[in-house]
Amino acid sequence: MSAILNTYNRKKIAFKKGKGTFLYATNGKKYLDFVQGIAVNCLGHANNYLNKAIYQQSKKLWHVSNVFTIPEQEKLAKRLKQKTFADYIFFQNSGAEATEAAIKFARRYFYSKGLTKKNRILCIKNSFHGRTLATIFASGSKKMTEGFFPKVEGFDHFKFGDHKDLENAITNKTAAIMIETIMGEGGIKVVPDYCLKGLRKLCNKKNILLILDEVQCGIGRSGKFMAYEYSGIKPDIVPIAKGIGGGFPIGAVLVNKKVASAMKPGTHGSTFGGNPLAMSAGNAVLDLMFKKGFLNEVRKKGFYFQKELKKIQNNFPHIIKEVRGKGLLIGLVLHKNQTKFINDLIDNKLLTVRAAENVVRLLPPLNVSKKEINLALKIITNVCKRYK
Numbered sequence: 001m002s003a004i005l006n007t008y009n010r011k012k013i014a015f016k017k018g019k020g021t022f023l024y025a026t027n028g029k030k031y032l033d034f035v036q037g038i039a040v041n042c043l044g045h046a047n048n049y050l051n052k053a054i055y056q057q058s059k060k061l062w063h064v065s066n067v068f069t070i071p072e073q074e075k076l077a078k079r080l081k082q083k084t085f086a087d088y089i090f091f092q093n094s095g096a097e098a099t100e101a102a103i104k105f106a107r108r109y110f111y112s113k114g115l116t117k118k119n120r121i122l123c124i125k126n127s128f129h130g131r132t133l134a135t136i137f138a139s140g141s142k143k144m145t146e147g148f149f150p151k152v153e154g155f156d157h158f159k160f161g162d163h164k165d166l167e168n169a170i171t172n173k174t175a176a177i178m179i180e181t182i183m184g185e186g187g188i189k190v191v192p193d194y195c196l197k198g199l200r201k202l203c204n205k206k207n208i209l210l211i212l213d214e215v216q217c218g219i220g221r222s223g224k225f226m227a228y229e230y231s232g233i234k235p236d237i238v239p240i241a242k243g244i245g246g247g248f249p250i251g252a253v254l255v256n257k258k259v260a261s262a263m264k265p266g267t268h269g270s271t272f273g274g275n276p277l278a279m280s281a282g283n284a285v286l287d288l289m290f291k292k293g294f295l296n297e298v299r300k301k302g303f304y305f306q307k308e309l310k311k312i313q314n315n316f317p318h319i320i321k322e323v324r325g326k327g328l329l330i331g332l333v334l335h336k337n338q339t340k341f342i343n344d345l346i347d348n349k350l351l352t353v354r355a356a357e358n359v360v361r362l363l364p365p366l367n368v369s370k371k372e373i374n375l376a377l378k379i380i381t382n383v384c385k386r387y388k
């Protein structure tokens, strides 16, 4: 009997080591890993460069409090500032912490302007922003909030893709609209560029802050460093997490000057956030990701992967309903039973993970090779063939 609290439907499979795109299981089998800790290990397992960076840092200094200056943190913040809309960055340890901080920052901004009643956050119904009390109520999901009442107040919801519903849900109390640029857990649903542009305009007109949750789709996953870049807009607040540490837990919130102006010493904090060891991982990830041509390659591989997956869809339209996503954030929408399909892929040594709307998520490392993509395509084809 496991002593682990029963909150996951875990597969029986366990791993003893990983290298790049592959995982080696305790059962002796070798698996192609297109989960990568759910878009976390953006540079694959046991990346030599990341290993070295963490090892070198671990010999010098792991952790100091944020009451001191942390040069490694200053460095990572500066680099994120240079490559994004952000003027300031706050560091944490996970995605939910980052989205929750984003909510705090938005409210604090209007508070600082004397608009203390402008404090509600408008989110997509059945979205995902993490598992803290506030973020589950931000999701508007019945399933995620069941048994966890009393409700955390201050969230309103609109239907994905329903512009009328969005406009109707806005009141003069709306402080921020928070959506994922590409919905991950929600089923790899890409928000079209024209919607993001419209949203930016709407927010400007109504004095509302735009929070784009890029915890999953950010840090190169979409083929751009940040997924909002495709639309050309600038958000006000962006929580990030999954990819930034390459497997080391890091969360962060990127904010513009306007939002930053409301935050003063004592208004927010984190014990672990931004410690030197974590920051060495984040800086090493950016060393590799900011190399010339890296993101271009991600886009190219993403195009190729999607194009080939669409061929498989054409051959098996009764199994695959749709292929969608951006960069290497890809979802296969199935007609039925995604769980069986995922298990069949595992039997054929390809690891994938589910998302809502019967989606199988394909999340290879961003430095995956074409050969490895081809291997995945072959396995997916083979599994489809068995369903004939």
Ligand SMILES: *Cc1c(COP(=O)(O)O)cnc(C)c1O
Pocket (backbone or CB within 6 Å): 093, 094, 095, 096, 097, 099, 128, 129, 130, 131, 180, 184, 185, 213, 214, 215, 216, 241, 242
């Ligand atoms: C994973 C995820 C989170 C939560 O991150 P945790 O590190 O699990 O707390 C929040 N928002 C989005 C979009 C995510 O994909």
